[in-house]
Amino acid sequence: MPNLENYYITTPIYYVNDVPHLGHAYTTIACDTIARFMRLDGKEVFFLTGTDEHGQKVEKSALEFGESPQVFTDRVSQRFRDLTDKLGASNDDFIRTTEPRHILASQKIWKSLVDTGDIYLDSYSGWYSVRDEAYFAENELKSDGAGGYLAPSGGKVEWVEEPSYFFRLSRWQDKLLKLYAEQPSFISPKSRRNEVIRFVEGGLQDLSVSRTSFKWGVPVPGNNTHIMYVWLDALTNYLTAIGYSDQSGNTFQKFWTSALHIVGKDILRFHAVYWPAFLMSAGLPIPKRVFAHGWWTVEGEKMSKSSGNVVDPFQLIDTFGLDQVRYFLLREVPFGSDGDFSITALKTRINSDLSNDFGNLVQRVLSMINSNCDGAMPTPGSYEKEDVELLRNVGALLNDVRSSVEEQALSDALEKIWQIIRGANSYVDRQAPWKLKSTDQKRMETVLFVLSETIRKIAILMQPFVPTSAGKILDQLNVPKDSRNFAFLADDHSVESKALLPKPVGVFPRHLDT
Ligand code: MSP
Secondary structure (H helix, E strand, O other): OOOOOEEEEEOOOEEOOOOOOHHHHHHHHHHHHHHHHHHHOOOEEEEEEEEEOOOHHHHHHHHHOOOOHHHHHHHHHHHHHHHHHHOOOOOOEEEEOOOHHHHHHHHHHHHHHHHHOOEEEEEEEEEEEOOOOEEEOHHHOEEOOOOOEEOOOOOEEEEEEEEEEEEOHHHHHHHHHHHHHHOHHHEEOHHHHHHHHHHHHOOOOOEEOEEOOOOOOOEEOOEEEEEEOHHHHHHOHHHHOOOOOOOOOOHHHHHHHHEEEEEEHHHHHHHHHHHHHHHHHOOOOOOOEEEEEOOEEEOOEEOOOOOOOOOOHHHHHHHHOHHHHHHHHHHHOOEOEOEEEOHHHHHHHHHHHHHHHHHHHHHHHHHHHHHHOOOEOOOOOOOOHHHHHHHHHHHOHHHHHHHHHHOOOHHHHHHHHHHHHHHHHHHHHHHOHHHHHHHOHHHHHHHHHHHHHHHHHHHHHHOOOOHHHHHHHHHHOOOOHHHOOHHHHOOOOOOOOOOEOOOOOOOOOOOOOO
16 A cells, blocks of 8 residues: 555634634635545545634633633634534644643743754843734834824734743744745745745844733743743644644654645734744744635625624525535635625625536436436447547546645636536537437437536535535435545546436525525
């Protein structure tokens, strides 16, 4: 048995200061789609998500709710776990940064940074934004119009003066630039990569990596008047979950270097600058790639509690269906670009892409088999040019789609699949199998066979994107559960079976306004 290729994919861990919203759902859905794709494509996948539970922001929110940080984080973290379930995510682990395994891992990496000589004690004075959990230089700030200052995100900054450990980030500037040059695919998309390079070329200051003015965090080894900076703690989750601190198994060795971190554009700097610097300093390999996706606005507006336009993913799924929401988010904008969410756009995708294009194709073909072939999969006669062409196109799809998914180009992948779906629909129109029933029964069977084969392959490929619906289509084609991975895309005749197909039921209903 050859060794399977390993694939490690992570979402950011979500802050528990707030309830889950569309932005969180988006990252998890994208990662889940990639994880499912890679598994079906024969890789051994580890897919991680979880919650980021320390830091001042979370401590403040707990206080506002009148709860202890532990009670508060237990409650809100559960809400994120519920979202993971609601999204049908196939994650292999759900990490919480308050877990003992993670405290151990964070302290372990800290000690490695100390051993390298990259940590020193000094005192910090400067501006800190609790919303971003980040420090800002004076020249990055703008006035809030009331005598105070704001970070670029709009978060209020406060002046902080306290003893602090520092990480010698300045020492890693050249090594980081070398890394970006030697491993051009480390940061994607390209435009974001250029932003990161410009930032690092601008010069790196040493980074304050501990706090003393509040308590909710991982104690610094050897000096527990300090807690670790929440981003150092948070980033380490990617190591914790695959066994960095226990070393008992070989999961860490197996997965670490294949890591793909999917993050929002707002947190790219932490992942593409600080994180590789921490890792290199700790003597650890760096991940394979960091991909930054864009942000969703809602009907043209920034999503925010104060605007009252925060999209609740639980409600959205209850109204429109999980696969419908997954498809929309993955298809509507190129992964990496910003997008605008609107109910109108969602309904259009549901009705035109899922219902009219894909749903109709499946429904037409299954109904014709049901009524014209007594519900049994037809046996093909000899192929004509158009049959061969359609089968060839659908046969070429895996390679095409794979190359998009490997680049995280998820909407491109769907567009490639849709080209085939549209092609198959016009093949149906041209061949008009319903007319062949009375004139050429064998030709009708051949056409219906070619179409069911096309649908089988499309449905297999669509499983990562719309798992439940694709599963229902494969059920209706009598495709056995163990014959649904991508190895079964190579074989043209695996649907040949005399077992009767179940009575067809629609998989993608139109969304009707009520
Ligand atoms: N806790 C940190 C991540 C630590 S990873 C070691 C964090 N958490 S977060 O909950 O604030 O954000 C999590 C993710 O949600 C980020 O990738 C962010 O980009 C994403 N989104 C938040 N709002 C979003 C939109 N409006 N649209 C798309 N994604 C957005 O940052």
